[in-house]
Amino acid sequence: MSVHLFPGFIGLSAAMFAVGAVGVLLRRNPLVVFMAIELMLNAANLALVTYGRFTHTMDGQVFAIVVITVAASEVVVGLALITGVFRRGRRLDLDDLSELRR
């Protein structure tokens, strides 16, 4: 793996992150928003591993593992929340959930 692909990896990571961010901002379905967040986490992972690989350290991979763990726990809690909201007879639409205002 030669170093000339480094910009490619970073570019892909940045692009995935941007796409995920746009998804978070524009979609109203909480499940999709969640998946977009997973996308952003994955992009960050890719950046971490890339840097680790090209600076010859293990830090990137270690933190990628930590990020995967965080993502897993986040999914568990988030999906539980979404299920809870849905069980109360709401539609799956983030714009319906504006109780934070009150």
Next chain:
Amino acid sequence: MTIGHTMAAVGAALLLGLPLLGFLAISLLGRRLSQRVVRWLGPGVVLVAFAVVVVLLVATLSRPAADRSTTVVLWQWLQLGVPRWHGIPGTQGFNADFAVTIDPLALVMAAIITGVGGLIHVYSVGYMAQDRGFNRFFAYMNLFVTSMLVLVLSANLVFLIIGWSMVAFASYALIAFWYERPSAVAAGRKAYISQVIGDLALVLAAFLIFINLRGPSGRLLHTVSLPQIFANVGPGPHFHAGLGPVGGGVVTVIGILLFIGAAAKSAQWPLHTWLPDAMEGPTPVSALIHAATMVTAGVYLVVRFHPVFQQAPVAAAVVAAVGIGTALMAGVIGCTQYDIKRVIAYSTMSQIGLMIFAAGIGAYSAAIFHLLTHAFFKALLFLAAGNVIHAVGGEQDLRRMGGLGRRMRFTYPAFVVGSLALAGIPLFSGWFSKEELLGNGLVLGPATPWLWVIGILVNVLTSFYIFRVVWIAFHGAPASEAAGAAHEAPRVMLAPVLVLAGLAAVAGILNVAFADWHPISWFASFLRPVVGVVRTHPAAGADGLALLVGTAMSLGGLGLAALVYQRRAIPADLISRRWPWLYQLSFRKFYWDEIYDAALARPVLALAQGLQRVVEPRIFDGAVRGVRDAVAGLCQDFRSFQTGYFREYATVFFAFAAIGLLVLGLHLT
């Protein structure tokens, strides 16, 4: 049989583990454990521990005298700084091992703690039988024994302090055992506060030793290991070795701080006021804590740290002076008190004062020997007093007793034996130990004859007040219905009393070492590897004189008590009529409680109330209210931003993140 490392380690582990096991089992299982089990478990673990001590004693005695001290590391607790495996053993960092020392001094203390303690446990089975907190009581007692053993066995400053504080807690729990009584809770609190002052002083002393102790080459040692400290404390080849020159500032401060710690534990002036109040606890507690073990911890500390005190003559002189002063003061107070337990408590304070005095002037083995005999006869007196209190239905006032001698066929002679031993009547154990102690007082130490004269005076007072108790409580006519209907204690409470009476009578032969008619001084020679020999004998015959005068004074006090309370040849209120101020001074315990109240408690309380009235509402509450108002105002202003739509928040978040990124980019390029 020899005492190798393995044996010492196993012995120490058993010794510490058994009472701890008892404490854990009883406290964790609590009420689920039936009283019948606790009755055997509680005293059982302590008595088995005593058997372990005996085995260790025998093993130690079979070694040559120079080889009787074993230090073993049970486990390594803290290793900070440069660790041991870097090849610099414990010089750079801070290494605290849980190490125990098995040496003659530790074994004598452990024997007292587990032996006398075991007897008191047995006694408690009877004394506490009707109490709801039976299990809790034995849990605390076992905890106390554990703490005390940690204290005396530890070969390490850190664990010494841990044991020291655990003892303080256990004594607090036991003094405040009847927590429904406000007076008991107050007494426990008072005791604990006094202990904490001592703990603080001890911790400061430990810090000073830690940062100041230098090795022979003048390099800082940074060690907390007691053997290492004692080996290096003296002056060495290097100018800076040890803790500086003899009598230097640092070592004197350390000595005084150590003594403040000892004074708090041993109820010496000015930290003595907790001991009489601590009589609120159950009587076996008084016997265990306030006669045999805890209050002697201060004596143990001074004797254990004698290498330090030998470097600090001023501190040692302070120790001796405070000890003898406390002895006199407590003796005077003891003559006028009417609570039977308080009289014995003041007598304890007085005797401990004598021991501290001896430790201060350098008569270490005499101090420890008196500690041993005192443990026997004072525990005996407390337990016998417990029998009396039990017999008259909880009454502790001497004036409501009387005539008990006829009804308590066993307790009465036992109490008299204890009194004879305490008073120092010839051939009872107290005579041997106290006269040796006072004889040493005449030939050693600073300002010698005067401190000795005070000690002799204490002798008179001691035999006077204890026989005053004997005559008021056991002779004459019953002064109350309860006293008339008194009955002998049950067998389980009598047996320990009788065993202790036997020991109090004959334990003196362990150390017959008077004057020059020569000596079966087993005890002194047993302790010699630890504490060395008494320094000088300048005046041959001086201790013979001391013996004669001291004995005469003890008998004189006895005779005086007989004249006042038996023959009634001298009216008992002579002093209170002639010199009412002297009587009041004694009866009011030299007004120390009032002095502390006026000098410490009231100003602090006034300060606290002032703070509460002024500073609290104005400054603290004001600040809090100001912050609250400011936040509330800001929130009113910013409320309109709050739409509740998640995506708008996220947009703002991303926008600011992007701005930050751009700023960063501009900064970099």
Next chain:
Amino acid sequence: MTALFGVAAGIAFLGALGVVLARRTLYSALSLIVNMMALAVLFLLLDAQFLAAVQVIVYAGAVMVLFVFIIALLSPGAQERLRPLELRVVVGAAAAVLFTVVVVRLTLNGITVTASGHFHGVIGPFAPALVDRHGQVQTLGEQLFTTYLLPFEITSLLLLVAAVGAVHLARSRRPEP
């Protein structure tokens, strides 16, 4: 190598677009799975074999199964979709492109490459050849349990908290009146 990277990166990017643009939630999930598989391939290219396996097993396996399961449970069906010429979509796309360009520019800023094809400057001891000789998983494990023990333990605590929280949230309670 380059070709493989191109293919995998392309699939990953298309997958990412699919997540955001798909009309049905299930398609979003499937796109995310595709994206993750492609990422696993990229991890392999980056000599992170263990991480590739974890990516496939944990992410594409466990997490996405959970997603799909929830989607099936709630069956939200078709919902809003992003029309390509809508203003907010255009603005979003422009912002995304801008972001990507800025990040790549900033990243490459100041990086120089040595003749042997490494970064100039800070280089750690874990050269890929060395790691391979010692064992990928061994190296990672050693790092995780020594240097990064504290983050590791905190992560485990986080998992515990998440599990407790999920149980609490999912517990059935009486509906509000």
